[in-house]
């Protein structure tokens with residue numbers, strides 16, 4: 697993928713969320729694009745490259761979180777870092793600037809990644 701494409705989505709993710717969705721770090725220089733379902737795991741989940749490359753599978757994560765998450769499922773990563781679960785749910789339900797217009801992570805993607813939103817959380821989608 698050409699660098700400018702990834703740079704564009706990275707910039708929009710930073711505008712929309714303003715932080716790492718996992719640890720809440722707002723040191724924006726270190727924000728990277730995290731794939732909720734890792735690109736390397738796409739076949740296991742029956743997803744095409746275009747599906748894992750879709751903005752609905754992308755969230756901003758600091759370099760440290762991205763490296764630690766690596767090719768774990770979202771559920772495995774959140775289990776290893778219990779404090780991150782509430783951060784993640786809060787950040788995707790209440791982005792800093794929704795007008796940026798990127799889609800929130802889809803429920804389908806979250807379910808594949810092992811995370812089910814409760815009914816009261818889904819109300820906010």
Ligand SMILES: [Zn+2]
Nearest residue numbers: 716719758761
């Ligand atoms: Zn982080």
